[in-house]
Structures are given as structure tokens and as C-alpha cells.
Amino acid sequence: MSAQDARGPNEHEEAVRGIRDKLYIDGAFVDAADGRTLDVLSPHDNALIATIAEGGVEDVDRAVAAAERAFPAWSEMAAADRGLLLLKLADAIEAHGDELAMLETIDTGHPIRDSRFIDVPRTAACFRYFGGMADKFQGSVVPVEAGFLNYVLRAPIGVVGQIVPWNFPLMFVSWNMGPALAAGNTVVMKPSEITPLSTLRVAELMSEVGFPNGVVNIVPGYGHTVGQRLAEHPRIGKIAFTGSTATGRRIVEASKGNLKRVQLELGGKGANIVFDDANIVAAVNGSAWAIFHNQGQACIAGSRLILHKRIADSFLEKFLTLTRSIKVGDPCELTTEMGPLTSTLHRDRVVDYIKVAKDQGGTILAGGMAPADPALAKGCYVLPTVVCAKPTDRVAQEEVFGPFVTVLTFESDEEALSIANATEYGLGAGLWTADLARAHKMARGLRGGICWINSYKRVNPGSPFGGVGKSGYGREMGFEAMHDYTEARSIWVNVDAQVPPFYKR
Numbered sequence: 001m002s003a004q005d006a007r008g009p010n011e012h013e014e015a016v017r018g019i020r021d022k023l024y025i026d027g028a029f030v031d032a033a034d035g036r037t038l039d040v041l042s043p044h045d046n047a048l049i050a051t052i053a054e055g056g057v058e059d060v061d062r063a064v065a066a067a068e069r070a071f072p073a074w075s076e077m078a079a080a081d082r083g084l085l086l087l088k089l090a091d092a093i094e095a096h097g098d099e100l101a102m103l104e105t106i107d108t109g110h111p112i113r114d115s116r117f118i119d120v121p122r123t124a125a126c127f128r129y130f131g132g133m134a135d136k137f138q139g140s141v142v143p144v145e146a147g148f149l150n151y152v153l154r155a156p157i158g159v160v161g162q163i164v165p166w167n168f169p170l171m172f173v174s175w176n177m178g179p180a181l182a183a184g185n186t187v188v189m190k191p192s193e194i195t196p197l198s199t200l201r202v203a204e205l206m207s208e209v210g211f212p213n214g215v216v217n218i219v220p221g222y223g224h225t226v227g228q229r230l231a232e233h234p235r236i237g238k239i240a241f242t243g244s245t246a247t248g249r250r251i252v253e254a255s256k257g258n259l260k261r262v263q264l265e266l267g268g269k270g271a272n273i274v275f276d277d278a279n280i281v282a283a284v285n286g287s288a289w290a291i292f293h294n295q296g297q298a299c300i301a302g303s304r305l306i307l308h309k310r311i312a313d314s315f316l317e318k319f320l321t322l323t324r325s326i327k328v329g330d331p332c333e334l335t336t337e338m339g340p341l342t343s344t345l346h347r348d349r350v351v352d353y354i355k356v357a358k359d360q361g362g363t364i365l366a367g368g369m370a371p372a373d374p375a376l377a378k379g380c381y382v383l384p385t386v387v388c389a390k391p392t393d394r395v396a397q398e399e400v401f402g403p404f405v406t407v408l409t410f411e412s413d414e415e416a417l418s419i420a421n422a423t424e425y426g427l428g429a430g431l432w433t434a435d436l437a438r439a440h441k442m443a444r445g446l447r448g449g450i451c452w453i454n455s456y457k458r459v460n461p462g463s464p465f466g467g468v469g470k471s472g473y474g475r476e477m478g479f480e481a482m483h484d485y486t487e488a489r490s491i492w493v494n495v496d497a498q499v500p501p502f503y504k505r
Ligand code: NAD
Pocket: 163, 164, 165, 166, 167, 190, 191, 192, 193, 221, 222, 223, 224, 226, 227, 228, 231, 242, 243, 244, 245, 246, 247, 248, 250, 251, 264, 265, 266, 267, 268, 298, 299, 399, 401, 427, 466, 467, 471, 472
């Protein structure tokens, strides 16, 4: 990629040329059974990028059958060999990094510098981590009574269904498939109907590096058809869902027929607390990253900025200056720091919250509108927005999922904790302070799955990721994910125990 213009004709054309526009079932790219298609639009200008096959119920059934056929050989393959395929895939993703990054940017609106230098490396790192994990994830031997050997196997579940949203499609392929495949499961994945392109390209790379047919199947399509069928499918053993809390509830409901396992990564309303002893320059920078990275479309976004009253004014002065200087524009330009939101529908939803904030007496301190630049008029753009509100206002309680941060203030540690914990969500939270004792105490008290101290939004394939309450249950990443993608099987062997007969005859 040239340093100046990421969308040189070659990068752009290569990515578009690379678009796979069909379903991926049993190792082949195929049309939908009923021939339906769906259009994929650019968030930059709403132009048509591609028309791809739209899966339906029959296609899900075909994909599940293929995954079932592939399961015995895949689960019995030496774990090291499964791992090797994941390692090869990580290499292939890096080798095709420029093209994948451009595809992701065109489809989602992620600034190209994020796609290239965050999404692609994180995707490769995640597949590599689970490639290495495959033959290191062990069962255990339980110290039971003398004469018996009791060992616990971690057995794969079987066919797993995975439903992912549109905010980080490339990365979520690796977060979901990495542990599932390393553990020996086979997969049917439904990417978001809005952003299926990078997932289909990864499927092609999987085929090229030698994944057997049927181990991975991709069925793009809508939630009420493909997603619903996956959730209710009687031959799927587990459904992993990443998306909104409302859809998560529907998944639980649909899954009950065969009592399949369910993992839910849902919404969030991240508290980002700045104490009066914090390094303000670091906190200002980190807090902007916490909310504005990926246009705020992140479940872990620091969408509530909770400031100590003593530093609130000086913090906000610097934070607003930084916010107003963020370069919003065409995501294919290397200098762009914030691109468009991913769809018109979602942009409208975010813009509605600006009115909601005003109606409840909130003050818009920055942004609150689309950029004036006529070159961006057709796209899904919203300026980075900062709103002052009360902790009970809707914009302090509901997930906006956009470049929209709600500012709240506090006077004591107890008050900060109580504001932070006063939502039904519990996913990511951050805090900024020089006092380590306070930091650890607050981290223990914050209700959620992840807490960053003097940082925000760090993720690593080894570190468990997930939430509590309305943010869902189950964990991605690390050993936790491997547990969640396996069943414990307890095997008892009578080695030389003298067991008295139960029935005297
Ligand atoms: P969404 O719930 O509308 O859609 C997510 C996925 O579910 C899509 O693939 C969609 O097609 C599918 N779907 C929709 N209705 C369905 C149904 N009835 N049955 C089965 N599948 C269905 O969410 P979204 O708007 O695409 O994504 C944004 C949400 O995702 C936000 O709430 C965000 O916080 C959440 N999210 C959570 C995490 C996490 O790890 N906790 C990560 C990213 C995003």
C-alpha cells in the first residue's frame, strides 16, 4: 500500500475483483437454492459494491449436512494438524493483508489505516493463537479414590452455528472460528447481510490452504431467515451469537427445541472513569480512542465518559479540541481517522439519539450532525459527538453504537462506581488514575467482563472477552473459549479397585 493513497487503482480494483459473491457450502461457492440475491452497498456513498447470493433455510440445511459429514474426520484429525491449518490460514491472511483490508474498508467504512494495521493483524494473530492452542488444550486427571483412574476429555460439541454482526466482520471470523475449529468442531457461519465480503474471502483462503470440504460453511443472509434457522436447527449443538441484546433474546428462544448451548456477546454501555489524579493527556487520548475508534461501533466502546468534577472542565477543554480535530472522511484515504457508519439505517438511528439527548435536556458539546463536506453527503457520516447528560437519561442508559459519548460527572469514588454500575449492561469499562490501590478496588467493583486501567479497548486472543447481565454470557478468546467450545467427558477406569458387590447373590 502506498503511503499516501491507499485507494490507488490497484488496491481498490484487486479487492473488488477478489469479491466472492456466492454461498460457501461443502467446499464450493454456490448459488442460493432459490436463486435469491442481496445487494451490498458502500457506506461511503451508498453505491452498489456487489450483488451476492442470499442464503435461505434450505441453504442452512445443506450447510449443516455438510458440516455434519465433515465432523467425524475433522474431530479425529490429530490436533496438531488442525492447528497447522489455522497457522497456514494466519499466514495467508497476512499475505493478502492489503486486499483484505481494502475489502473490509469498502464494505464497512473502517478507515483503511485501522483495517490494515488493526483488523488484519488481529485476525491473523487470533487464528495463529488458536492454531498453537489446538494441541495444547488438554483434558485432566482427577485425584479420585484409590484403584480408579478418572480422566476428563474435552470433546468437541459437533456442528456449531455462528451469527456475527457488521461492526468487525473480519476480526469476528477469527474470534469465532479460531477456538471452534481448534477444538475440533465444524462450523456454519452467518455473516451480517450488510458486511459479508471479507468473510467470503477468508473462506476462499481456507479452501486454498487445505481445510477439508464442509469443515467451514458460510451462509450470508438475513437474520429472520438464515439466523433464525441456525438458532433453531435441531442438528446444531451450539450457537455463538454476537449482536444486539434484543436479537440475543430471540436466539435463546429459538434455541430451546434441542436445548443447544448458547453463547451471547451482546451490547454494552462502557463506563470510562477519569479520576482527578489521572494523567490528563493520556486520559484525553485514550478516552477519544475508547469511543471514536470504528466510529463508536463497538460493544466495548467507552460511551459514558465519567469525569471527576475537579478536572471535568480542563479535561473537556482538551477532549473537545481533540474531538473537533478528528479527520472524518473517505475511509479509503490513509489520513482518515473516522469513516462513515456502516449503514444508512444505523446512521439514522444514531442521529435520532441526538434528538433524544436534546429532548431530555442534554447539551451537545461537539458534533451532533453530519459533516458539511459535500463529498461526504451521500454517505453514512456523523461527526464525533459529545453530549452532556444526566445518568438516568436515555443516552446514558441505552447503547447508541456510534461516535457519540455521554459526559457525566462525580465527586467521590463511591459515586463513580454507582454511576458506572447503573446500567443493565456489563461488558467493558476503563478507569484512569495514578492511585493503584484505588484502581484495583474500582476494577473489582465494576460490574462487567473486562476492565482496563490507564488504557482502553485492549484485546488479545489469550484474554477472555465477554460480559454479564444484558451484555450476555460465555467468553471468547483464550482457554475460556476452548472450554466453551468443548464438552467435558468424564471417563472412569477400574484399575485395581476391590469394589464390594452391590447385590449379594
Ligand atoms: P443485530 O442483533 O441486529 O444482528 C447481529 C446478527 O444477528 C446479524 O448477522 C443479523 O443478521 C442476525 N440476526 C438478526 N435477527 C436475527 C434473528 N431473529 N435470529 C437470528 N439472527 C438474527 O446486531 P447488529 O446491529 O448487527 O450489531 C450491533 C450489536 O452487536 C450491538 O448491540 C453491539 O453491542 C453488539 N456487539 C456485541 C459484541 C460483543 O462481543 N459483546 C461485539 C460486537 C457487537
